Structure formats: structure tokens, C-alpha cells
Amino acid sequence: MNLLITSIGKRVQLIKHLKKSFRVVGVDSGELNPGKLFVSKFYKIPNANESGYLESLLDICEKEAIKVIIPLYEGEFEVLDKEREKFENVGTVVLLSSEKIIDICKDKEKTFKYFLNSEVNIPKVYCENEIEEIIRYGDIDKFPLIIKPRDGMGSNGVYKVNNFSELKFFKEYLKDGIVQEYINGEEYTVDVLVDLLGNPIYVIPRKRLEVRAGEVVKSSTVKDQRIINETVKVIEYLNKLRNNDGLALMGPLTIQFFKKNNRDIYLLEINPRFGGGVPLSFEAGADYALKIYEMLQGNKLGYIKDFKEITMLRYEEAVYI
Structure with a gap:
């Protein structure tokens, strides 16, 4: 089965994981990127805000018989969401949450207002x-x-x-x-995968130990049931935003929390995409590639609660061309 990911940049670990179950086609607006050396086929395309972006993607999806496209960059979400039908016409599923959810996740003030009257704590x-x-x-x-x-x-x-x-x-x-x-506390990132109907498959918390330039470099998976429970609440509340086609959450999510004084848990932000530290969850036992393959095959999937508690220490590695 052929899968396409956008804005591949340096997402090498993600590409390697997805290749376990898919032939992976990658696209990016830049020619000089390490990700292109690890995908099965690479295409250079225009930026999402440039002329020809959508047409290029549709052509590639048709030419490569792409079954599913997963965008990695927020700047592409709105365009791809609006054009789902065009991708469906060439046999491609856009694995991305609905427009309302994208809009709420993108604007942090809208996130606050949406969750203000929910059971989820969120910083004012x-x-x-x-x-x-x-x-x-x-x-x-x-x-x-x-x-x-x-x-x-x-x-x-x-x-x-x-x-x-x-x-x-x-x-x-x-x-x-x-x-x-301002909430002073321990920061957690939760890697989430939901099926085509928004039901959770994986919910794996990672405690952020060190972040450099916005990307986690030291992190540990933790079986913190309270963080998991709060994540499930967030999933359920976002799924109330189903559109006329029944679409709400779909595919990968990254949800961040603060735990204040080891007690109160606050939702920080939600990103409807793969997080930079998601390879840790892969190593902890979350086979995203296989479950995405199975959901596209129409298999009924359950919530997999078990995973390993391990620590990731990241380092730089180079490729030479």
C-alpha cells in the first residue's frame, strides 16, 4: 500500500517506521533535505501557499496510486481539509482531523474558549x-x-x-x-492515534526531560493513568465537533499537558499531527504504521493500553550526498 507524507524535512525516524507497513512517498518544497534519501520516491513540490501546490499533490497521488496522505506541517492542513473530495476521487484518504478541530487546535485562544466549560483544566x-x-x-x-x-x-x-x-x-x-x-509544573506530551471515527488506538504519555529549539531531545514514556484519563477526556470532547460527514478526530495527534505540584493537570495545546518525539512511542510498542494500514483495510481496531516505559536520548546524525 502506498502512503504519502508531506514536508518530510528531517523526519527520518518517522519515515523508517512507516516503511514497515507502507511504500512511502515523500514530498517537500525544498530539494536539499535528508528525508528524501529514506523514502521510496521523492517529489519536490511548491509551498502550500504557492500556485500549483494542490495540483502537484493530486498528480502525485494519482501517478503513485497513493492510498493515504498524512500532512506533517500545519500550513497545509486547511488546504488539504477543504479538498478531501478531490483526493477521494483519485483514491486517496486524507488522514487529518476535521476543519473545526484544525481551527480550534491552531488558535490557542479558541482552544481555551472551547474547553473552558468542559471537565478539562486549561490555563486561562x-x-x-x-x-x-x-x-x-x-x-x-x-x-x-x-x-x-x-x-x-x-x-x-x-x-x-x-x-x-x-x-x-x-x-x-x-x-x-x-x-x-503561567502554570509551573512537569510537562507531558501524549502521542495519540485514533481511527477513522475518532476512537483511540494508542494513548502514550511522554515526560519531557529536555527540549532544545522546540524539539524534545530527552524523554521517557510513563504509565501515568491520570494523564491518560485526561487525554481520553480531550479526545471525547473534541469528537463532539463532528461535521456533516461524521468526521471529527482522525489519525495522529500530539497533546501537551502540565502537571502542577504533582496534582492538578492542565491541557496546554493540541496538534493534529505527528509530534517530533513520536519515535519514542514507536519504540515503546505503538505500531502506528500497522494500525494505519489496518484501519485503511477496514479492520475494526480496539484501544491498545499496554506499552513499555523507556527513555529516549536523541543525538545528531548526518547523511552525505
């Missing part, structure tokens, strides 16, 4: 009036705060704000940012 996002009041009335008890891009990825552009001067500066510096309650 301050509206413009509340920020002005903090400054006007000298509400020092609100500090520290976090300011971050509304639609940012990883830890890029995320700043801890400790006082009024920093709040005024970063509020001006980060034009389309949000100001959020």
Missing part, C-alpha cells in the same frame, strides 16, 4: 480588557504570565513575563500574541 487566556486592567490597577498577583503566538508551533516565540515592563514590551513585540496564565 486573558482578553484585551483584562490585560489592560492588570496594567492599569497594578495587579502584581497575576504574574508571572506567558505570552505566545496565537498560532505558534513548538516553543518558538513563547516568553515568560515577570512584570509590567515585560508585559508592555512583549505585548507590543508579539503583535498577534495571547497572554496566558
Whole structure:
């Protein structure tokens, strides 16, 4: 079965895993990338915001008889979601959650508003009036705060704000940012795979031990049942957003939490894609490739709860061309 992944860049471990069950075709807007040396076939295509992007992908899917396409870059999600029918017409499934879920996950203020009245704890996002009041009335008890891009990825552009001067500066510096309650605690990333109907197959928490340039370099899988339970709550609540075709969650997700004082658990953000540290979950026993293959075959899949507790220490490796 042929699978296509986009924006392959340096996602070599992911490619190697998917090749266990698929012939993997990779595409990227850049010719000079290590991922192209590990896929079965590589194509250079335009950026998602450039003319010819969609047409190039559709041509490749038809030419290579692609059964499923999995996008890795958020900038492509909206285009691919809107054009699902065109891909279906050439026999390709777009393994991506629905438009409403993509929109809520992309905008961190929308994430906060959606989960505000749910059973899931989420750090408060301050509206413009509340920020002005903090400054006007000298509400020092609100500090520290976090300011971050509304639609940012990883830890890029995320700043801890400790006082009024920093709040005024970063509020001006980060034009389309949000100001959020600061939660001090242990950070967990949960690798999730759901089937075509949004039912969980894998839910594997990873404790983030060290992050460099927004990417985890040291991490351990942990059988933390409270984190797992909160993740299942998030999945169930997002699945309320089914569209007219019955689509809600689909495929891979990466969900981040903070555990405060080893007690309260707060949802940080949701990304409807593979996380950078997902190879750890593969090694812990999560065979994403096989389960994606089986779901595309129409097999009924159950929730697999067992996995190994192991630690990942990442290092750089080079290829030479």
C-alpha cells in the first residue's frame, strides 16, 4: 500500500517506521533535505501557499496510486481539509482531523474558549480588557504570565513575563500574541492515534526531560493513568465537533499537558499531527504504521493500553550526498 507524507524535512525516524507497513512517498518544497534519501520516491513540490501546490499533490497521488496522505506541517492542513473530495476521487484518504478541530487546535485562544466549560483544566487566556486592567490597577498577583503566538508551533516565540515592563514590551513585540496564565509544573506530551471515527488506538504519555529549539531531545514514556484519563477526556470532547460527514478526530495527534505540584493537570495545546518525539512511542510498542494500514483495510481496531516505559536520548546524525 502506498502512503504519502508531506514536508518530510528531517523526519527520518518517522519515515523508517512507516516503511514497515507502507511504500512511502515523500514530498517537500525544498530539494536539499535528508528525508528524501529514506523514502521510496521523492517529489519536490511548491509551498502550500504557492500556485500549483494542490495540483502537484493530486498528480502525485494519482501517478503513485497513493492510498493515504498524512500532512506533517500545519500550513497545509486547511488546504488539504477543504479538498478531501478531490483526493477521494483519485483514491486517496486524507488522514487529518476535521476543519473545526484544525481551527480550534491552531488558535490557542479558541482552544481555551472551547474547553473552558468542559471537565478539562486549561490555563486561562486573558482578553484585551483584562490585560489592560492588570496594567492599569497594578495587579502584581497575576504574574508571572506567558505570552505566545496565537498560532505558534513548538516553543518558538513563547516568553515568560515577570512584570509590567515585560508585559508592555512583549505585548507590543508579539503583535498577534495571547497572554496566558503561567502554570509551573512537569510537562507531558501524549502521542495519540485514533481511527477513522475518532476512537483511540494508542494513548502514550511522554515526560519531557529536555527540549532544545522546540524539539524534545530527552524523554521517557510513563504509565501515568491520570494523564491518560485526561487525554481520553480531550479526545471525547473534541469528537463532539463532528461535521456533516461524521468526521471529527482522525489519525495522529500530539497533546501537551502540565502537571502542577504533582496534582492538578492542565491541557496546554493540541496538534493534529505527528509530534517530533513520536519515535519514542514507536519504540515503546505503538505500531502506528500497522494500525494505519489496518484501519485503511477496514479492520475494526480496539484501544491498545499496554506499552513499555523507556527513555529516549536523541543525538545528531548526518547523511552525505
